Every structure is written in C-alpha cells, then in structure tokens.
Amino acid sequence: MGGFHSLYTHGFFRTGACVPRMGVGDPQFNLARTLELARQAHDQHVGLVIFPELGLSGYAIDDLLLQQPLLDAVGQAISELTEASEDLFPVLVVGAPLRWQGRLYNCAVVIHRGEILGVVPKSYLPNYREFYEARHFTSGLGIADAMIAIAGQEAPFGTDLLFRSAGSAPVTFHVEICEDVWTAAPPSSYAALAGAEILVNLSASNITIGKAETRRLLCGGQSARTIAAYVYSAAGPGESTTDLAWDGHAAVFEYGELLAESARFPTDSVLLTADVDLDRLRQERLRVTTFGDSARAAADQVNAFQTVEFHLDAPDADVALERRIERFPYVPADPARLREDCYEAFSIQVQGLAQRMRAAGAAKLVIGVSGGLDSTHALLVCARVMDSLGKPRSDILAYTMPGFATSEGTKSNAWALMRALGATASELDIRPAARQMLADLGHPAGAGEAVYDVTFENVQAGLRTDYLFRLANHHNGLVVGTGDLSELGLGWCTYGVGDHMSHYNPNASVSKTLIQHLIRFVAHSGDVDADTAALLEAILAQEISPELVPADATGAIQSTEAKVGPYALQDFNLFYVTRYGFAPSKIAFMALHAWGDAARGRWPANIPERDHRAYTLAEIRKWLEVFLFRFFTISQFKRSAVPNGPKISSGGSLSPRGDWRAPSDGNAKVWLDELKRHTPEA
Numbered sequence: 001m002g003g004f005h006s007l008y009t010h011g012f013f014r015t016g017a018c019v020p021r022m023g024v025g026d027p028q029f030n031l032a033r034t035l036e037l038a039r040q041a042h043d044q045h046v047g048l049v050i051f052p053e054l055g056l057s058g059y060a061i062d063d064l065l066l067q068q069p070l071l072d073a074v075g076q077a078i079s080e081l082t083e084a085s086e087d088l089f090p091v092l093v094v095g096a097p098l099r100w101q102g103r104l105y106n107c108a109v110v111i112h113r114g115e116i117l118g119v120v121p122k123s124y125l126p127n128y129r130e131f132y133e134a135r136h137f138t139s140g141l142g143i144a145d146a147m148i149a150i151a152g153q154e155a156p157f158g159t160d161l162l163f164r165s166a167g168s169a170p171v172t173f174h175v176e177i178c179e180d181v182w183t184a185a186p187p188s189s190y191a192a193l194a195g196a197e198i199l200v201n202l203s204a205s206n207i208t209i210g211k212a213e214t215r216r217l218l219c220g221g222q223s224a225r226t227i228a229a230y231v232y233s234a235a236g237p238g239e240s241t242t243d244l245a246w247d248g249h250a251a252v253f254e255y256g257e258l259l260a261e262s263a264r265f266p267t268d269s270v271l272l273t274a275d276v277d278l279d280r281l282r283q284e285r286l287r288v289t290t291f292g293d294s295a296r297a298a299a300d301q302v303n304a305f306q307t308v309e310f311h312l313d314a315p316d317a318d319v320a321l322e323r324r325i326e327r328f329p330y331v332p333a334d335p336a337r338l339r340e341d342c343y344e345a346f347s348i349q350v351q352g353l354a355q356r357m358r359a360a361g362a363a364k365l366v367i368g369v370s371g372g373l374d375s376t377h378a379l380l381v382c383a384r385v386m387d388s389l390g391k392p393r394s395d396i397l398a399y400t401m402p403g404f405a406t407s408e409g410t411k412s413n414a415w416a417l418m419r420a421l422g423a424t425a426s427e428l429d430i431r432p433a434a435r436q437m438l439a440d441l442g443h444p445a446g447a448g449e450a451v452y453d454v455t456f457e458n459v460q461a462g463l464r465t466d467y468l469f470r471l472a473n474h475h476n477g478l479v480v481g482t483g484d485l486s487e488l489g490l491g492w493c494t495y496g497v498g499d500h501m502s503h504y505n506p507n508a509s510v511s512k513t514l515i516q517h518l519i520r521f522v523a524h525s526g527d528v529d530a531d532t533a534a535l536l537e538a539i540l541a542q543e544i545s546p547e548l549v550p551a552d553a554t555g556a557i558q559s560t561e562a563k564v565g566p567y568a569l570q571d572f573n574l575f576y577v578t579r580y581g582f583a584p585s586k587i588a589f590m591a592l593h594a595w596g597d598a599a600r601g602r603w604p605a606n607i608p609e610r611d612h613r614a615y616t617l618a619e620i621r622k623w624l625e626v627f628l629f630r631f632f633t634i635s636q637f638k639r640s641a642v643p644n645g646p647k648i649s650s651g652g653s654l655s656p657r658g659d660w661r662a663p664s665d666g667n668a669k670v671w672l673d674e675l676k677r678h679t680p681e682a
C-alpha cells in the first residue's frame with residue numbers, strides 16, 4: 001500500500017459514479033461502455049464504482065425485459081464483465097434484470113476481481129404515474145439468506161447484504177436501487193445502522209423540471225441522517241426517450257455535504273469520482289451517540305444483515321487526494337457560505353452579549369482596546385449590542401492602556417477606532433502601577449533592568465484586567481472579554497488575572513482566522529465610512545503581537561506567530577483535533593493538501609494577494625508539534641476555567657461547559673508519538 005502521500009493511508013476512500021452512454025436493449029453495447037468506465041476507474045484508483053439501474057439492459061425498455069434472448073444476453077454480459085474484472089482494482093456494482101426462482105428482479109450485481117460478491121434485488125418498485133416496474137419485476141423485500149446462480153458462480157442474493165473489505169482499504173458498503181431512497185424508510189437507513197459507511201444507489205431517474213433538487217435533498221439528507229457517504233448514479237445519454245428523458249445525474253454526498261456532482265445532460269459517458277473521508281464518518285458516529293440508540297431501536301432490521309467479506313487492498317501507488325480541503329476550516333472560500341457564516345457569527349456574538357447585559361442589569365460595557373484584532377472585533381460587537389438594545393454607544397467605556405511595549409501605531413489605531421465607533425474613550429497608563437508591582441515583587445524590571453520574562457509580561461496583562469474589573473464595579477458595567485478561540489486552544493493568554501478573564505466573552509469561540517475575516521468583512525461591507533474601513537485594513541495588516549515585551553535592538557517586536565505558529569495552520573490543527581479527533585499524521589496530510597500550493601483551490605474573498613502563501617510539510621509538521629504540545633500539555637487548565645460566551649461554529653467551543661472537556665493535567669505524548677511515527681520530516 002502507498003505511503004504518507006496516499007489518500008488510502010489516511011482513511012480516505014475514492015468512490016466513483018458512472019453515467020455510461022447506453023444502448024437501448026443492447027447488453028453488449030452496454031458492457032463495452034461499462035468496461036471502458038471500469039478501466040478508467042481502475043486507472044484513477046477508485047475503490048468502489050457504480051453504474052445506473054438496469055444499466056446492462058437499459059431501464060426504459062418496458063416489455064423487452066421479459067424477452068428471453070435479452071435476459072440471456074444480460075447474463076452473458078455479466079459473465080464477461082466478471083472475467084474482465086480480475087485485472088481491475090475497483091469493486092464494480094452494475095444494474096441488471098435477473099431471474100431467480102422463476103421470477104424477475106431488478107438487481108444490483110456486486111463484482112470484484114473475478115468474483116460475484118453478491119446480488120441485491122430492488123425492494124421498492126415504483127408503479128405509479130410514469131413508472132410500471134411491478135408489471136415486470138417482483139420486489140426483493142424480505143429476501144434473505146438466499147443464493148443465486150450467476151455467471152457460473154453461486155452468489156449471495158437478498159436485501160440483507162452488507163459488503164465489507166477486510167483488506168488494507170477497509171470499508172463497509174450497502175447497495176440500494178433508485179426508488180428505495182424515495183421511501184419513508186430506505187433500506188440503507190438500516191444498513192448504515194448495521195455498519196455500512198458508504199451507501200450506493202443505482203438509479204434510473206427520469207428528469208422532469210426541478211427533480212434534480214429532489215434527488216439532492218433525498219441523497220444528501222440520507223447521508224446526513226445516516227452519517228454516511230451516499231453515492232448516486234442515474235441513467236443518462238442513450239436511455240430510451242420513448243416517453244421520458246434522462247439527465248445522467250451522478251453525485252456523491254458525505255454527511256449532508258455535496259462532494260461531487262456531474263454536469264447534467266452529458267452527451268457521452270461520464271465517470272465522477274469523490275474522495276470520501278471514512279475517518280470523519282467513523283469519528284462522527286462515535287460522537288453522535290444517538291446513532292447507536294437508533295440502531296437499538298431498529299434492532300430487528302439491523303441484526304438481519306449478513307456481511308459479505310472481500311479483500312480490497314490499497315494501491316501501491318501514492319494516490320493523491322483530489323478532495324477539496326478548505327485552507328481555513330473556519331472561513332469557507334465559497335462567498336455565499338462565507339457571507340452567511342459572517343452574518344451568523346456576528347449575530348450570535350451580539351445576541352449573547354446583549355442578553356447578558358440585560359440579565360445582569362449592567363448599565364455599561366467596559367473594554368480594553370489595544371488596536372489589535374481581538375479587541376477591535378469585540379468593540380464592533382459592543383457597538384452593535386448597544387444599537388440592538390437601543391442604548392447610546394457612549395455607554396461603551398473603552399480604555400486604551402499603554403504599557404511598556406505599546407507602539408504609537410497601535411495606540412493611535414485604538415484611539416481612532418474608539419472614536420469612530422462612538423464609544424466613550426479614555427487612556428489609562430498602566431506603567432506606574434506596573435513598575436510599582438514589579439518593584440513590590442522584587443523583580444529586576446522594577447528597578448529598571450531589561451528583564452522581560454513572563455512575570456514582566458503578565459504583570460501588565462494582569463493589571464489591565466484588574467483595572468477593567470474595578471472600572472466595571474465603579475460604573476456598573478460588564479467587562480467584555482476579547483480573547484479568541486485560537487488563543488484559548490494554544491493557551492496564549494494570562495491565567496486568572498489577565499486577558500483570560502472577563503465577565504462575558506463574545507469572542508471565546510471565534511477563531512483568529514475568522515476574526516480576521518469578520519473585520520475584513522466589515523471593512524468591505526459598506527456599513528462603515530472610508531476612514532474606518534482604512535483603519536480596519538491597517539489593523540489587519542499589522543503583525544499580531546501582545547505588545548508585552550519592548551522591541552529588541554533591531555526594532556523587531558514580539559511576534560505571536562513566530563512563537564506559537566501561524567494562525568492559519570494552528571486554526572487548521574485546532575479544527576481537526578477538536579472537531580473530529582483525527583490522528584496528527586492525517587491532519588498533516590490534509591494540511592499539506594490545503595496549504596502546500598498557494599495556487600491550488602480558492603481563497604476566501606478579500607485576503608490580499610501578498611498573503612496567499614504556501615507551507616511545506618516540514619513547516620506543517622513543526623507547527624503541528626507545537627500545537628499538540630500547547631493544546632494537550634500546557635493549556636487545558638486555562639480552558640477548564642473560562643468565562644461564559646456563546647458557541648459559534650460547528651468547529652466547537654472550548655468551554656468545559658460546552659463542547660470540550662479534558663483533564664487539566666493531561667499530556668500530548670500519544671499525539672506527538674503518532675505524529676513522529678507516521679509523518680515524514682519533509
């Protein structure tokens with residue numbers, strides 16, 4: 001099997017859905033097209049590839065289905081296909097009318113490496129409106145523990161089959177046929193509860209206006225409900241147009257998400273592929289424990305399945321991932337989705353803080369404004385909160401509090417911002433108190449020595465927060481937290497007395513990369529004047545720094561990203577560690593795919609061209625190691641004691657009362673070992 005660079009190494013699985021050019025009632029023609037596509041799928045390392053319903057005979061051939069020569073020719077085509085499959089990697093699932101115990105069934109035949117693994121008859125035969133399947137076929141409902149003679153072999157036959165690979169490409173799949181998924185209780189629902197991860201559907205669904213959307217709803221919804229992948233392929237060009245038409249719709253969904261979809265109304269054969277993330281499905285089924293509850297509720301149906309085992313071994317080649325992986329899991333590149341995300345994130349933040357202000361009977365909001373990203377965004381939220389409560393923005397008491405390392409640039413940005421947003425702005429110099437405290441501590445910096453250690457830093461961060469809390473007492477206000485999700489993930493905040501603490505933190509579950517985007521979004525929204533937009537751009541462009549340590553001899557300022565890593569990568573790591581609990585080597589593989597080439601895929605809007613950069617595997621590995629150590633070893637005690645704040649993204653919040661509970665005395669050993677063992681250094 002391939003190495004680190006192969007998708008099969010990391011729990012991905014390539015699926016294929018074919019729309020072959022069809023010959024009406026012409027099994028040899030259809031066999032030839034099927035074989036062409038199967039060979040293409042082989043060349044593309046597809047593990048499981050499906051073809052349309054009754055694809056070997058044609059679907060809309062009416063009473064020809066009852067013609068002996070036609071059925072014999074279909075049998076011959078299956079024999080030839082089975083023989084040819086010996087040299088092919090993928091499991092093939094083809095549609096054919098088959099005779100069993102003197103009756104005709106609308107079947108899916110599952111073939112791998114010269115063997116018929118099983119045959120699944122269609123359960124639900126539509127016989128309403130334009131459909132007349134019951135005229136020819138018998139329903140497969142209830143057929144179990146049966147065998148069928150086919151292509152010189154004896155194969156399992158029934159609707160009780162699950163197919164499971166015990167090879168180095170492990171997967172469990174189930175097969176249903178068109179109408180089966182149109183029903184209130186599709187067979188695949190029970191199959192998923194019995195362990196099927198990929199649900200395939202061989203379909204011949206004639207097209208009428210608007211029907212493609214119905215299919216998306218049904219297949220996408222089925223994949224979401226069953227926490228599975230749903231692979232769908234419908235008949236296309238060449239299918240009989242006597243009274244109907246065919247748009248050749250192929251699509252692959254994963255847990256409610258459309259992974260790939262064919263262009264409809266093709267004029268020739270199509271192979272659609274999609275890389276399904278089986279790990280994601282497996283991890284999600286562990287989390288969503290009600291999935292197991294519904295398996296218990298449907299125990300009779302679930303326990304009735306039998307498993308057909310086969311061996312699919314991952315290709316030796318390094319099969320490169322083709323799936324689109326967002327660079328920023330918290331900031332989707334699709335403009336429409338991003339707009340919706342920004343609207344929701346901002347509205348959640350505003351609603352959270354407004355409700356707390358009302359409930360606490362607070363007259364004012366108190367906030368420290370540094371001129372950095374987090375406090376800028378929190379201040380934008382405060383302004384909107386006041387608007388929504390019908391209070392004047394002057395009820396926001398905003399303080400800029402210069403310390404030993406505050407630059408003129410950030411301070412003037414802070415002033416400009418407080419003014420632009422209409423807050424009551426003040427300046428409070430923390431240096432005299434900080435000097436006093438350092439002296440009281442016996443710290444050398446108290447006597448003017450250039451000792452810039454963590455105590456020196458935290459005295460400043462702590463004093464700022466202390467002032468804000470006492471100002472809140474003094475003015476009947478709430479201290480608004482600014483620290484973001486990414487900082488919380490990395491433990492990049494001062495515990496208890498510092499920026500870790502507030503009365504309510506609307507930023508707590510907004511990642512740094514999303515905060516950057518939200519500010520960008522406001523700057524480009526037209527909701528603020530040109531000066532404010534320029535100010536926001538200036539804030540976005542500056543180096544991220546806590547400004548707690550003065551610039552060094554070269555003038556270089558304290559850089560957060562030089563210490564904890566680029567937020568772009570750390571947000572990627574944070575998302576996949578907390579949302580799915582993936583292995584670090586898989587996260588590194590995915591990060592390389594997302595970030596390895598600046599030209600690949602779309603970037604979210606408004607990110608300046610100069611920031612379109614790439615990361616090497618060595619960089620990705622290095623910063624992932626930093627992330628794992630910081631996240632698992634040194635920062636959980638901070639997350640175990642965070643103020644309230646609303647959960648914002650499906651990526652999760654890190655509140656111990658919300659979406660992330662972990663021991664405060666754990667360590668990163670397991671994760672670091674996994675990373676080192678399975679990720680090359682470059």
Ligand SMILES: Nc1ncnc2c1ncn2[C@@H]1O[C@H](COP(=O)(O)OP(=O)(O)OC[C@H]2O[C@@H]([n+]3cccc(C(=O)O)c3)[C@H](O)[C@@H]2O)[C@@H](O)[C@H]1O
Nearest residue numbers: 454457458461487492493494495499545546548637664665
């Ligand atoms: N598991 C555990 N349970 C309970 N306590 C634990 C602990 N592990 C360490 N501790 C204790 O915690 C203390 C260390 O934590 P803490 O006092 O927070 O200090 P620490 O995390 O060492 O330092 C704070 C860091 O955050 C950075 N910062 C501060 C402010 C703002 C920003 C920003 O950019 O937003 C960044 C700052 O530059 C500094 O590097 C030590 O006294 C240690 O003994």
Ligand SMILES: Nc1ncnc2c1ncn2[C@@H]1O[C@H](COP(=O)(O)OP(=O)(O)OP(=O)(O)O)[C@@H](O)[C@H]1O
Nearest residue numbers: 368369370372373374375400401402482499545546
């Ligand atoms: N000079 C300052 N004046 C007022 N408040 C400050 C100052 N420096 C820090 N703070 C407060 O402490 C918080 C944490 O500081 P930090 O520098 O990490 O955040 P930031 O500057 O808002 O954003 P970023 O972390 O993105 O630079 C700020 O959000 C702000 O509330």
Ligand SMILES: NC(=O)CC[C@H](N)C(=O)O
Nearest residue numbers: 126178179182204205206
């Ligand atoms: N072949 C089928 O089972 C088609 C039935 C399905 N209800 C459709 O309209 O597409």
